[in-house]
Amino acid sequence: MPVDEERLTRLRRYEDREAELAEEFLARRIGPWRSFVLLTTPLRESRAFGWVICPSLGTEHGNLRRLETLIARSLARSGFPVVRIRPDLTPTRGASGEIDLSARMAEVEEAVTLLREEYGLDAVGLAGMLFGATVAAVTAEHLGARAIALVEPILRGKRYLRETVRRQAVAELMALDEADSGADDASAHQPSSQAFDEFAAAGQIWIRGLRLTQEEYERIAEIDLLEQPLQFRESSLLIDISPYGAISSSATRLRDRLLDLGGTVHVAALDDPLPAPFGEYYYRNVGAVRMDTRLELDQRIASVMTAWAVDTFDEYPRRVAS
Amino acid sequence: MNQFPIFVDAGKGHVAAMLTVPEAEPRGLVVSLAGTGRVNVIGSTLCAHLSRRVAERGLASVRLDYSGVGDSPGHVSSWTPSDVGEAVCQARAVLAESMEILGVTRFAVVGTCYGTRVALSLVPDRQCVGAVCLALPILDYGGFSRVTRKVGQRKAFSALRSNPLVRRLTNPLRSSVRARRPAAPVVAAFDCLERSRITFLYGQDPWEDHYDRQVQDVLDRLLAALPPERRGRFELRMLPWGPLTTFDILSPADKEAVLEVVVPLVCATFEEVGCLPAAVGAA
Numbered sequence: 001m002p003v004d005e006e007r008l009t010r011l012r013r014y015e016d017r018e019a020e021l022a023e024e025f026l027a028r029r030i031g032p033w034r035s036f037v038l039l040t041t042p043l044r045e046s047r048a049f050g051w052v053i054c055p056s057l058g059t060e061h062g063n064l065r066r067l068e069t070l071i072a073r074s075l076a077r078s079g080f081p082v083v084r085i086r087p088d089l090t091p092t093r094g095a096s097g098e099i100d101l102s103a104r105m106a107e108v109e110e111a112v113t114l115l116r117e118e119y120g121l122d123a124v125g126l127a128g129m130l131f132g133a134t135v136a137a138v139t140a141e142h143l144g145a146r147a148i149a150l151v152e153p154i155l156r157g158k159r160y161l162r163e164t165v166r167r168q169a170v171a172e173l174m175a176l177d178e179a180d181s182g183a184d185d186a187s188a189h190q191p192s193s194q195a196f197d198e199f200a201a202a203g204q205i206w207i208r209g210l211r212l213t214q215e216e217y218e219r220i221a222e223i224d225l226l227e228q229p230l231q232f233r234e235s236s237l238l239i240d241i242s243p244y245g246a247i248s249s250s251a252t253r254l255r256d257r258l259l260d261l262g263g264t265v266h267v268a269a270l271d272d273p274l275p276a277p278f279g280e281y282y283y284r285n286v287g288a289v290r291m292d293t294r295l296e297l298d299q300r301i302a303s304v305m306t307a308w309a310v311d312t313f314d315e316y317p318r319r320v321a322s
Numbered sequence: 323m324n325q326f327p328i329f330v331d332a333g334k335g336h337v338a339a340m341l342t343v344p345e346a347e348p349r350g351l352v353v354s355l356a357g358t359g360r361v362n363v364i365g366s367t368l369c370a371h372l373s374r375r376v377a378e379r380g381l382a383s384v385r386l387d388y389s390g391v392g393d394s395p396g397h398v399s400s401w402t403p404s405d406v407g408e409a410v411c412q413a414r415a416v417l418a419e420s421m422e423i424l425g426v427t428r429f430a431v432v433g434t435c436y437g438t439r440v441a442l443s444l445v446p447d448r449q450c451v452g453a454v455c456l457a458l459p460i461l462d463y464g465g466f467s468r469v470t471r472k473v474g475q476r477k478a479f480s481a482l483r484s485n486p487l488v489r490r491l492t493n494p495l496r497s498s499v500r501a502r503r504p505a506a507p508v509v510a511a512f513d514c515l516e517r518s519r520i521t522f523l524y525g526q527d528p529w530e531d532h533y534d535r536q537v538q539d540v541l542d543r544l545l546a547a548l549p550p551e552r553r554g555r556f557e558l559r560m561l562p563w564g565p566l567t568t569f570d571i572l573s574p575a576d577k578e579a580v581l582e583v584v585v586p587l588v589c590a591t592f593e594e595v596g597c598l599p600a601a602v603g604a605a
Contacts, residue, residue, distance in 0.1 A: 002347070002425075003343055003423060003424055003425070004422070004423045004424075004425075007422075007423050008326045008328065008341070008423055011326075011328035011329060011330065011419070011423075012326075012327065012328060012329070013329065014329040014331070014336045016335075016336070016395065019395075023329065023336075023395075025327035025328070025329075036327055038327075038393060059360065059362065059570070059571065061362065062360045062361050062362035062363075062392075062570075063360065063361075065361060065362075065392040065393065066361075066390070066391060066392060069392070069393055069394075069395065073395060084393075086327075086363070086364075086393070087363075088325070088363070089362055089363045089367060089370050097362065097367075206573060206574060208570075208571040209367065209570045209571040209572065209573075209577070211574075281359070281360060283358060283359075283401075287463075288402050288403070288404065288463050289400050289401070289402045290358050290400060290401040290402065290436075291399070291400045292398065292399050292400060292401075295397060295399055
């Protein structure tokens, strides 16, 4: 019996009548590795302003997928069509996925083109978390974005790489610790230095299951939102998260940089105890129960972003969707 | 192979799923069920890897994000392996839709951690030919723990219970009052061994894959009660790689090694169907 392709096509899309939105995996795939595209649209009244959510690079993207979903649905309920990019990690190139900035940037560009050309939207904004936010900031001017909404953006690629490798080292250390509880301080630094030795020898390292090539490492390391030439002069939202709700120095510096460029900037400081760092695995075991420590924060981020978008872009009123 | 992302109506909402279909007509369907860990792609990294491997062997597969996870809408604030009812409904909906699309009549299940409980809940289905469970939590907590778990979903109690000092004081009490017994889906799945092959995989000590001496004792007792021909269709294998619950961050070599074990086991469940007595495929 042949596969029922007509039914498969129908199931790519569903309508959530209560939330007044539809979600659809588009048939079109984007970027060099043919990532999937997930489009969330208002069911009734839609604005001529769409959003692309830029995925972060490493394993954090998996931990941010739920937040992306909440943001997409929240924006769509307020009339904004939203595209999410879903890298296909089905391993066609070896045993794992990759940390691939070049691919992510190409996907964002194609997603923007898709919203403009296939959905006829006048204006597009870019949103992102962590390095996804960095990608949004770096590509916004080139892609003619009207706005960027950045959640905890990484200002410097080098810092991102350092943190990523450090977390790899911690993961390896935990593994070592399970095998031999007598690990000392000296061995704590061993895994990351081993990783860099491997980098030098093979031109690639493995960061928590994902491959990072020397070429991509250097490309990421070059990025510095405070130093590199940016020309973005449109509207920006910076969402900064800390246990006390104070605006961090990095958010202040980026705000100043964006203001210097001539744009308008709104900073939203959210307080959250962050039991796990933002972008990390957010479940905590309490007895036999695995508690989600991030749900409330994710919902707040989605609400803040949507409220700002609605306030800022009221010149793009809702119109009955065709 | 071809991949088809879909949304399936699971009754209380839609769930996102990915159906992977081999080039030739599929000879069966593998349902991959993730744990509540990292969800880099729909399902999990293991599910994604598995989908390609089994497609190369003529099997279709489907993986899903449970409601409230990844691309599936919904809000779930806590998870526990002893309460998989909603996830089982979602998996059943995805399974039914996939089988109709593909026109296949047999399926096997593969699960990791929380997903193994969902997987074993599908084994009593007459069309299920077997299960491969990675890091299955075999035991359930007793009544006292169920009560504290319900109360524990309240914020204040949760904060108190996660306090290290409180935990240190109450741990001796907890271990003495919580009765641990094999979970109902495990017992029910063992009843299906006459027509299905079931394998449990764990990372060897020191990996924390829900396996310890107490689990071993309970499992031994369960197996001892089975007739030999049924016992012969069960296998417990300890693997030198782990923890299996964190497959996604294993080294490429370890991932490959785990897959080299899992894929043949999954395929074997389909190959043995013809030899088994019950009319597999009958509704």
